Every structure is written in structure tokens, then in C-alpha cells.
Amino acid sequence: MEALSEAVHDRLQRFMDGELDDAEHARFAEEVAADAQLSQALEKLRAVRGLMQDDVAPHVAALDAEALFRRIDGELRTEVSSRPAAAVPTGGKVVQLRAWRVAAPVLAVAAIFGLVWLRQGDETVPVATVDDEGQAPAAKAAAESEGRPQVLEETSGALAALSLRTDVIKVDFGGHSGTVFTSGEGSEAEVTVVWVNEL
Amino acid sequence: MSASKLSEVRAGDAEQDDVALVNALKEGDRRAFRLLFDRYHRRVYAVALGVVRDPVEATDIAQDAFVKVHKNIDRFEGNSAFYTWLYRITMNLSIDRLRRKKVTLLSLDEHRTEAPEGAHPAPLNAALRGELGTQLNKALDGLPEHHRSVFVLREVEGLSYEDIAETLEIPKGTVMSRLFHARRKMQTALEPYLAAKVSTPAPQMSAEGGL
Numbered sequence: 001m002e003a004l005s006e007a008v009h010d011r012l013q014r015f016m017d018g019e020l021d022d023a024e025h026a027r028f029a030e031e032v033a034a035d036a037q038l039s040q041a042l043e044k045l046r047a048v049r050g051l052m053q054d055d056v057a058p059h060v061a062a063l064d065a066e067a068l069f070r071r072i073d074g075e076l077r078t079e080v081s082s083r084p085a086a087a088v089p090t091g092g093k094v095v096q097l098r099a100w101r102v103a104a105p106v107l108a109v110a111a112i113f114g115l116v117w118l119r120q121g122d123e124t125v126p127v128a129t130v131d132d133e134g135q136a137p138a139a140k141a142a143a144e145s146e147g148r149p150q151v152l153e154e155t156s157g158a159l160a161a162l163s164l165r166t167d168v169i170k171v172d173f174g175g176h177s178g179t180v181f182t183s184g185e186g187s188e189a190e191v192t193v194v195w196v197n198e199l
Numbered sequence: 200m201s202a203s204k205l206s207e208v209r210a211g212d213a214e215q216d217d218v219a220l221v222n223a224l225k226e227g228d229r230r231a232f233r234l235l236f237d238r239y240h241r242r243v244y245a246v247a248l249g250v251v252r253d254p255v256e257a258t259d260i261a262q263d264a265f266v267k268v269h270k271n272i273d274r275f276e277g278n279s280a281f282y283t284w285l286y287r288i289t290m291n292l293s294i295d296r297l298r299r300k301k302v303t304l305l306s307l308d309e310h311r312t313e314a315p316e317g318a319h320p321a322p323l324n325a326a327l328r329g330e331l332g333t334q335l336n337k338a339l340d341g342l343p344e345h346h347r348s349v350f351v352l353r354e355v356e357g358l359s360y361e362d363i364a365e366t367l368e369i370p371k372g373t374v375m376s377r378l379f380h381a382r383r384k385m386q387t388a389l390e391p392y393l394a395a396k397v398s399t400p401a402p403q404m405s406a407e408g409g410l
Contacts, residue, residue: 010379017353019360047393048385052249052354055335059254060245068244068258069236072265079270 004041012038016045213238217281224272236265239282242356243289249351250293251300252336260296264289283366286356290348290366297344331392338388346381353378 004012014020015028032038217238223231240261247260267288275284339347348367352358360378364371386393 006379009383010375013379013382014375017360044386044393045382048382048389049354051331051335051389051392052351055332056245056248056355059248059257060241063241063244063258065237065240068240068261069233071262072236072269075262075266076269079266 004037008038009041012041013045016042016049214280218277221272221275221277221281224269232265232269235268235281239285240265242282243285245355246286246289246351247293249355250290250347251296252339256296256300257293260289260292263292267292279365280362283362286352286358286362286366287368290352294344294348334389334392338385341388342381342384346377346384349374349377350381350385 011020011028012032015025015032018025020028032042217235220231220235224235243264244257244261247264248254248257251257251260264285268285275281339350342350345367349363352363352366353360358366360371360374363374363378367374
């Protein structure tokens with residue numbers, strides 16, 4: 001008996017699988033009915049399918065669906081309860097991240113403004129105004145009581161030689177203290193001296 | 200989803216119902232998940248069993264497949280049928296297991312004693328069945344993974360060529376080619392047993408196959 005060609009075998013398989021169109025299916029059914037070799041080949045194909053189905057079917061019938069669902073449900077519940085909030089793959093994570101993206105810069109800007117404002121508040125403390133003769137009694141007394149160098153008098157004297165009006169300002173900044181002398185008449189002639197002392 | 204809508208799902212068109220259930224599940228409806236499980240767990244288990252040939256492994260795969268469905272349902276866009284997506288997940292998990300194991304597959308017959316009495320619809324002679332089971336495992340083991348997956352989806356699940364192509368994301372022509380070669384190999388490997396099978400009255404089967 002001559003073996004079936006691949007083309008015939010292919011057609012036979014599509015016939016068995018119901019993949020031929022109606023007209024072709026009907027034509028081929030007649031061929032199979034009239035040809036013992038085709039008929040036997042078809043039976044063998046069906047037998048392989050039958051073996052597979054017979055092998056699997058009893059196990060499928062015996063499957064405990066409730067037990068399987070309990071396992072699935074248990075695993076899902078365990079995962080939900082043990083999952084960190086940030087790792088939940090939902091829209092919530094996105095919203096959370098967006099909120100931080102807005103809040104972080106706002107907080108940072110607010111903190112910078114707060115620091116600047118606080119520093120400005122402490123920055124300048126007017127101590128005394130030295131007159132044309134270079135006298136600054138309050139500043140001199142403060143320097144003496146704190147044991148700082150007595151530079152105020154000399155500097156003030158030098159400024160006095162210029163016969164200019166001088167403002168003296170005590171400054172505390174970044175762990176240091178200093179004295180700012182500003183002298184002059186209007187905007188035309190100004191001299192500024194900064195003397196920084198260790199606290 | 201309301202209770203009345205869920206009861207409609209039980210009675211309506213399968214594919215449309217799947218869409219409704221998937222949408223409900225995306226909204227967090229646990230009953231929808233249970234209905235999808237009820238509808239598909241035996242098929243998922245059968246496909247997994249057809250590939251890995253071990254009931255315990257197949258149960259694990261079915262569990263993993265439904266957990267994956269639940270976790271990734273938001274990624275399912277509905278461009279294909281839900282069941283082809285589910286079969287794809289199942290097949291990928293099954294092939295992964297096969298690759299990891301790389302051991303001789305157990306005969307299904309060793310586990311048959313655990314099945315309840317009368318579970319087999321048309322029991323063959325026990326000795327013949329045991330030998331057949333072993334030979335069937337050997338024959339399947341001789342198939343490349345890509346042939347085995349097509350063969351199982353067609354012969355165990357009865358999927359159409361188009362559904363198999365969609366499930367495995369391959370062209371329909373490739374499905375036909377792989378199925379053709381897989382069947383030829385299976386026939387060759389099982390030839391001595393097929394003669395006996397053919398000579399006995401064949402069980403009633405639909406043209407589309409499937410359980």
C-alpha cells in the first residue's frame with residue numbers, strides 16, 4: 001500500500017479538526033468513506049487524540065476546585081498583606097510620587113526663605129552713631145566688657161580725621177561678630193570698614 | 200458589578216461575558232474573579248497537565264496562572280479573547296516548569312490511584328493503560344516544546360488553529376505545520392498501541408476535540 005502524501009495527510013488533519021470549509025469538508029468526507037487507507041489514517045489520528053484525552057480526563061474530573069481556589073485566594077491575600085505600600089502597582093503609587101514631587105520643592109523653598117528671614121532678623125544690631133569727633137561710647141564700653149580688641153576707638157579716630165559722619169553697626173553672623181563702619185555724606189563719599197572678630 | 204449583572208453573565212454569551220467579568224475584576228470585584236475561575240480552572244489544569252504530565256505540578260501551574268491573572272488583569276487590554284490570554288499564561292508557566300525540571304517525566308498512571316473510583320469514563324485494561332501512559336509520556340517527551348504546546352492546545356483543549364495562533368502569538372500557518380509534524384511523531388511513537396486502540400470501538404468525540 002502506497003503511503004499517503006504529506007498534502008493528503010495535511011488535508012486529513014484539517015478535515016478532522018473541522019478546519020476545511022463546508023464544501024471541501026463534504027467532498028473529503030466522501031473520499032474518506034470510499035478509501036480504506038484514508039479511513040484508517042483518520043482513525044489513527046483520532047486514536048492519538050483519544051489517548052491524550054483519556055489520559056487527562058480522569059485527573060481533570062478529580063480536581064478539587066475548592067481546594068485550588070483556597071490556595072489561590074490565600075496566596076493573593078498573603079501578597080496583599082505583605083506588600084509594602086510603595087510597591088503596590090496601582091494608580092495610588094503614581095499619585096503618591098506626584099505629591100512628593102510637588103511637596104519637596106515647596107518645602108525646600110520655604111526652608112530657604114525661613115533661614116534667610118531668621119538670619120536677616122539677627123544680622124544687624126545698630127550699636128552707636130559716632131559723631132564727627134569719633135566718639136562711640138556705647139560700642140567702646142561693650143568691647144571693653146567683652147574683652148574684645150579695642151580697635152573701635154582708633155578706627156573711629158581715623159574716620160573722625162576725615163570729618164565725616166559715621167554709623168557703627170555690630171554684626172553677629174555665622175558664629176562670628178563684627179563691626180561695620182559706614183561713613184560719608186550722601187552717596188558721593190562713603191567708606192565702609194568691616195572688622196570681624198572671633199566670638 | 201451588581202448581583203443581577205453577575206447572574207446574567209452566567210447565562211450569556213461566553214466571550215461577551217468574559218469581557219464583563221474582566222471589567223468587573225479590574226474594578227476590584229472579587230466575585231468576578233471567582234466566576235472566571237469557575238469557568239476556566241479545569242481547562243487551565245488540563246492544558247498544564249497535558250504539557251507537564253504531573254498532576255501536582257499541573258495544580259501548581261493552575262494556581263500560578265490565576266494568581267497572575269489577578270495581579271496583571273490591568274495589563275489585559277482586551278485586544279484578544281480573555282481565554283487565549285489565560286492559555287498563554289498557562290502555557291508559558293508550563294514550558295517554564297518543563298525547562299526547570301529537565302528530568303524524566305512521571306507517568307500519569309502512577310498518580311491514577313489518587314483519582315476517585317469511577318472517574319475514568321471508559322477505563323482501558325489497567326496493564327495496557329499503564330504501559331500506554333508510559334509510552335504517551337515518552338512520545339510527548341520526544342516532542343520539541345513548540346510542537347508539544349500546539350499539540351496539547353489542539354488535542355486536549357480542542358482550540359481552533361486561529362485560537363492557537365493567537366494564544367502562542369505565531370502565524371496560523373506555523374500552527375498547522377507544527378501540529379502536522381507533532382502528530383506524525385506521536386503516531387510513529389505510539390504505532391504499536393494505536394492498532395489496538397483503532398480495533399476497539401472509539402469513544403465518542405466531537406469533530407473539534409476538547410474535553
